[in-house]
Amino acid sequence: MSNIKQKIEQAIALLQNDASDNAIDCWLTFARETSQVHDPAIDLILGFGVTWDSAFLLTRSGEAIAIVGRYDGDNVRKLNAYTEVLTYDQGIGEALRAAISRIAPKRLGLNYSLSTSSADGLTHGMFLRLQKMLGDLVPAEGWVSAEDVVRRLRECKSSSELDLIKEVTRRTEQVYAEMFQLPVRGMSEKEIHHAVGDIVARYDCEFAGERINNPIVNAGPDSAIGHGIPSDLRVQPGQILHYDMWLQRDGYCSDLQRVAYVRRDGEADAPDLVKRAWDACWIALEAGKATLRPGVAAWQVDQVAREALMECGYPEYLHAFGHHVGKRVHDGGSVLGPCWDRYGEMPYKPIEEGSVFTLELGVIVEGYGYIGIEEMVVVTATGNDYLSNPQKALVLL
Numbered sequence: 001m002s003n004i005k006q007k008i009e010q011a012i013a014l015l016q017n018d019a020s021d022n023a024i025d026c027w028l029t030f031a032r033e034t035s036q037v038h039d040p041a042i043d044l045i046l047g048f049g050v051t052w053d054s055a056f057l058l059t060r061s062g063e064a065i066a067i068v069g070r071y072d073g074d075n076v077r078k079l080n081a082y083t084e085v086l087t088y089d090q091g092i093g094e095a096l097r098a099a100i101s102r103i104a105p106k107r108l109g110l111n112y113s114l115s116t117s118s119a120d121g122l123t124h125g126m127f128l129r130l131q132k133m134l135g136d137l138v139p140a141e142g143w144v145s146a147e148d149v150v151r152r153l154r155e156c157k158s159s160s161e162l163d164l165i166k167e168v169t170r171r172t173e174q175v176y177a178e179m180f181q182l183p184v185r186g187m188s189e190k191e192i193h194h195a196v197g198d199i200v201a202r203y204d205c206e207f208a209g210e211r212i213n214n215p216i217v218n219a220g221p222d223s224a225i226g227h228g229i230p231s232d233l234r235v236q237p238g239q240i241l242h243y244d245m246w247l248q249r250d251g252y253c254s255d256l257q258r259v260a261y262v263r264r265d266g267e268a269d270a271p272d273l274v275k276r277a278w279d280a281c282w283i284a285l286e287a288g289k290a291t292l293r294p295g296v297a298a299w300q301v302d303q304v305a306r307e308a309l310m311e312c313g314y315p316e317y318l319h320a321f322g323h324h325v326g327k328r329v330h331d332g333g334s335v336l337g338p339c340w341d342r343y344g345e346m347p348y349k350p351i352e353e354g355s356v357f358t359l360e361l362g363v364i365v366e367g368y369g370y371i372g373i374e375e376m377v378v379v380t381a382t383g384n385d386y387l388s389n390p391q392k393a394l395v396l397l
Contacts, residue, residue: 005081006158007044008064014149015060025105025139027146029056030126039121041111041150043251043327048075053092053129059103067095093133100137108139109146115344118332119150151333155324156354162378164252165325165356169376169387171203172247172254179215180260180395184241189217189230200247208248208255208329215245220369225362237264240274240369241397246329253329255358256388257374260395270394274371277363278394280312281373285359288321288336292351292359293383298334299347305361306338314363320347322357325376331356355379356387 015027031039034049042049045056052069059065064082073087086095100108112127113119122130131138157165178199184192196215200207207214217223217230220239224231235241239262246255259278261270269275288305302321310316320337323330334349336357357379362372376387 003158003160004045004047004079006160007153008058008081010156010158011045011058011149011153012060012062012064014152015058016062018149022144022148024060024107024109024144024146024149026057026059026100026103026107027109027111027149028100029111029146030054030122030130031056031111032126037121037123039111040118040328040332041121041153044150044153046076047079052088055092055096055099057099057103059105061103063103065099067092067099096133097137100134105139107141108143109149110143111146111150113145113147113150115346116147116151116332118154118328119145119147151349152352154326154331155333155352157326157356157378158354161252161326162354162356164250165254165376166387168205168247168249168252169254169256171205171249172245172256173389175199175203175205175245175247176243176256176258179243180258180397184235184397185237185262186234188232188234189219189223190232192217192219192235193230196245205247205249208246208253215243218242218370218372221365221367223369225364225370235262237262237267238368240365240371242370242372244372244374251327253325253327253331254376254388255325255329255374256376257360257362257372258391258395259371259373260397261368262397270396271368274365274368274394277314277365277371280309280314281361281363281371282392283312284309284361285373285375288361289359289377289384292336292357292377292379294351294353294379294381296351297347298336298349298351299339301336301351302338302347305359309361309363317361319360321361322359325356325358351379353379353381357384 032053055067057065065084066076066082067086070087112122213229219235241260244257284305287308291301291304305321320335322336324333335346337343360374375390377384
């Protein structure tokens with residue numbers, strides 16, 4: 001509950017400290033029946049679902065107003081996070097109009113975005129309802145996307161959020177340690193995937209997102225790279241074994257990849273071809289990490305890592321170098337990615353202190369399989385620190 005209060009205070013501070021031309025006076029999150037259509041911002045400013053039409057208004061002047069159905073009112077009050085909680089029975093329109101009329105914002109930020117799903121919870125139907133309800137109360141400078149406020153609120157983790165992310169990351173590493181104790185030789189990807197379920201439960205964690213491909217298990221060169229569903233392929237000597245797993249605990253997530261080489265009889269180490277690819281991945285990851293600091297445009301971090309990998313003689317990876325982690329594995333906000341159309345405006349956003357990112361890239365090693373490394377970092381005032389204990393050496397099985 002206290003974490004919600006922290007995030008609301010943080011959101012109001014973001015409104016108050018925004019001196020840009022795009023500054024908004026009031027951020028309105030308008031939602032209904034969140035169990036079916038869940039607005040991502042609700043996780044940050046409420047922490048539970050609503051059923052009837054609901055409006056949450058945070059203002060530059062410091063107000064935090066919740067307008068909800070009668071039966072949600074007590075739950076919202078228990079947060080001790082809103083300066084005013086209003087309830088209704090027949091319809092939200094009258095209370096919402098009165099609040100907007102009193103606040104009189106020049107620019108009203110709404111919960112929609114063209115670039116990031118984490119700020120795009122307003123459905124078209126709800127937007128039309130809002131237009132009809134407010135009518136002549138449309139602000140003088142109109143309504144705009146609250147994307148940057150939502151983005152920065154998600155990106156800049158509070159101290160309590162950071163503690164929760166650190167804990168689930170620590171437990172994820174413990175799960176991985178046990179995974180590397182499994183007798184994987186001859187096991188199928190599916191069998192490994194199934195066995196991990198018992199390990200995760202012992203560490204009081206849950207799989208974040210769909211279980212069907214979590215963890216991703218890649219055994220050897222014929223396995224599907226990416227977000228593939230584990231198959232009947234079996235782990236054989238002379239193969240790379242790659243894992244990608246994302247877990248959740250107490251509402252916050254981790255996202256780490258780990259890699260092993262399964263030795264043939266008589267092999268003391270991985271082949272040079274595998275070791276060279278491993279070293280190249282780490283050279284590239286560390287180059288990108290060294291660029292990550294507040295104020296740098298997100299795309300620049302990706303570019304440094306991408307070019308470093310290519311300078312080592314490997315092809316560029318076809319995804320972003322990193323993404324935010326928090327309430328979700330892919331937590332929205334800026335993307336450490338190239339300026340490709342699919343990422344919209346997010347690669348152009350400046351890095352924010354307090355952000356938690358994954359750093360990830362990989363290489364296909366012909367005849368052996370996929371090397372993918374992924375670690376988690378937190379952005380500090382002058383750079384960044386690892387949240388995870390980085391896997392600097394291949395696990396040899």
